[in-house]
Amino acid sequence: MDTSEFIAGLIIILMIYLIPAIVAFWRSHPNRWVILLLNVFLGGTGIVWFGCLIWACMAVHISNDPNGSNGGESGINLAANDILPVRLVSSPPALPTLPPPLNSLPPSNDPLTRLERLKKLLDDEVIDRDQFERLRQQII
Known part of the structure; x- marks a missing residue:
């Protein structure tokens, strides 16, 4: 076995190992960095690798607002990515304290x-x- 064959085989194995992360980045999954970290550090267990692959392939939460961002369905960043408009209202002026009648x-x-x-x-x-x-x- 020659070194070029070894390097080619190593690249193929690495590509197969990183399929969940590749799919997550290709789909612009909101949790792609978490999937990459889990895949790299715990993917060797097999169960985590398969879980990351399922997570990366799951449907991404699509916001009804066309200008809004799409959050992840994982719950990790669901509230962080779904932008809710908030209207700030000034508090009413304090009532003056009246002396007793x-x-x-x-x-x-x-x-x-x-x-x-x-x-x-x-x-x-x-x-x-x-x-x-x-x-x-x-x-x-």
Whole structure:
């Protein structure tokens, strides 16, 4: 046996050994690199080689979107390759914290304290001017 025959035989054996990876790359399978690694490092067991060949020949998930990418059916990158449009919505503005209504404050018999609270409600725009005047008249 001459060296050229040996090299030719080695290339043929290598091509047969790498058939799953070759098929995966030829079909542009989304998991072609994983198939290549499994084929190279564990393909000698026979079971992994046959599993890689089946995986490489399986139908690739075709996206309904013509511009979308096609993901693999393996679950390894199914979610990573199927692009989902996401709309970012700004959160609603935070509601201002309102002081408690005048009725919920602890009762105070001091008219000055009640008038100060009432003025604060007016300044915080919790009540309008008419309400302020009406409540102020009740206190006075």
